[in-house]
Every structure is written in structure tokens, then in C-alpha cells.
Amino acid sequence: MKTPSLSFRLPLLLALAAGTALIGTELFASGPRAFDPELTQKIDQLRTQIQAQGGQFQVGVNPAMQYDRERLCGTRSELMPVEFLSHEPGGFENYEIQETATALPASFVGIFSSVKDQGQCGSCWAFSTIGSLEGAALKQKGAANGTVNADGSITVSGDAPALSEEQVLSCNPWGWGCNGGYFAFDMLMPSKAGPQGYYKGAVPAASFPYVGDTVACSIGRNPSYTPVVKWGYVGGSSAVPSVAAIKSAIYTHGGVSACVYADDYFQAYTGGVFTDRTYYNTINHAIMLVGWDDAKGAWLLKNSWGPSWGVDGFMWIKYGTCEVGLGACWVTE
Secondary structure, eight states, X not given: OOOOOHHHHHHHHHHHXXXXXXXXXXXXXXXXXXXXXXXXXXXXXXXXXXXXXXXXXXXXXXXXXXXXXXXXXOBOGGGOOGGGGGGSTTSTTOOSOOOOOSOOOSEEEOOOOOOOBOTTSOOHHHHHHHHHHHHHHHHHTTOOOOEEOTTSOEEOSSOOOOBOHHHHHHHOTTXXXXXXXXOOGGGGOGGGOSSTTOOSSBOBGGGSOOOSSOOOOOOOSSOOOBOOOEEEXXXXXXXXXXXXXXXXXXXHHSOEEEEEOOOHHHHTEEESEEOOOSOOSOOXXXXXXXXEETTTTEEEEXXXXXXXXXXXXXXXXXXXXXXXXXXXXXXXX
């Protein structure tokens, strides 16, 4: 078994000693100190660059900045198994081509669970996978849509069945881990259960709590399962679908998993509508898109860097920025 690094274990042990619940909360709630000279100097540089580019978003010291960005961003599209192509529109596992709704509201907030914290493990792909399944379970239960409040804060849809990211991280059949992975819905489909690494669904978080590292697969006895009944790409697996197509999928399913390129500006984001004039033709991070606002021209993005990042753990990101939406996919439970 791989032993978690001391930098991870120390705050984890302190949290456990204090009786702090870790699932659905921040593993590192305190984050870096705002007066850390290196971080504050970096923020000053980013602010100068944003102002020069005419950006209207804010950056600042936040808990995600205590890690190298490469440790946070672990989505690797090149790891996608070829069989996932069958989930593209028209494929034999996605034969129900998603029709684009013609009459959509100018703003919409979908159905989604609470923001969690992946810590220093590059497990964003596992959190995006589980986040979409939790959202689908909430939708199945008839949960209310989330809300954007008058003060800009975000209220989630309700109490989701907290599911295990650690199962996806440590038990997947492809050998993915903190150093890289991809959407893992296939391993949670009852129709594929049986071979090692494939299950009847996701187990509760309590059956395999998140520890922020790849460890021996050890699921509690007789767990319940929340299944992925079906999943599919909104467009191609390596393409950014149209804004209309992504909106339609969010409106229908409550949210979608998707990829984005997270750079230094993204990591330091604290508010406003995120824009980035740098052109990227790659991605490195998995998130969820759970709403939109045409007045802002932006998606409501749900991240997995804890509720002290961004706006309660969320971001408003301009349509088309940083390849956001690439590989967008929906899930039904």
C-alpha cells in the first residue's frame, strides 16, 4: 500500500483527532496564510496581468494555492479507453441522440450535490464522475434545483447520498490514480459488473472514505450501490459541444461532467466572470457544469477544490474559455 505523504497525513490526522467530518468538506480548510510572501507576490503579478488584459474577474490567495497546479489537475484525455467511443452520440451505448431544446431560459441552475475537496491528489476526474452521479440521484429523488442567491452565493440542491470517490480512485480497472485518470462511469454500470474493477454502482462514502491517495481497494461489507444506468457524451469525446447542446443537456439532466484547462488564473480565482485570453488546445482538469447565465455569457462551474475556492466552490466561466465543456457528458441513475 502506498503511504500518503506527511503533508497530506498531518492535517488529515489532526482533522480525525478533532472529530471533523471529511466527506463533503475541505480536508485543508485553513489553506495558505494570506500574508505568505510568495503567494501574495504571485497574486499581485496575476492581478497586474488581468488588469492589462481587461479582465473583470478577481483572484486571491485561496486553499487550492497551497498545491502545485499539476497536483490538482489530473484529467488525461489520452487515457480514455477506446470503448468509450460507443458513448458518443449515435454510438451503440448512446443511441438516444440528445435533442437540443429549442426554448431554454436565459439563466438556469441545475441539480447538484455539495462541493467537496480532492486535496493534493489529482483525482478531479473521480470527483467529476461521482458529482454527476450524485446529481443524477438527487434528480431521481425529485430534489429542488440549486439557486444563485441575491448576494451571489450558491445553494446546492439538497442532501445527496454521499458516494465514494475513493472507490473510483482506488478500485478502477484502468490503473488510474492521483497522477491521472478520466471519467469512470463505465465501472459503475450494473450491466458491466463482474470483472475486477467493475461494480453494480458507486458505494456510499462511508463504505470507503476518501483519503486523498490511491490505496488498496477495500470496500465495506454488503454495501448499497447507486448505479450509473446510462451515460453519454453531449458531442464528441474530444470536442467542445455547442453552447446550445450543453445547455440542453444541463436542462435535461441537471448537470454535466466536462473538462477544462485550469491555469494559474483559474487556480487563484475568487469571483467575477472568469475569462482568459490565452488559447489552449488541451485540457487538464475535470469539473461539472451545472447552470448558465446569458447575461454573464457564462457557465456555472462546480469544482472539487473545497468551498473556500472561488464562489462557495463554484466559478462563473465565460462560454468558450479554456476549452471549457470539452468531452461534456451526462449521466442517468
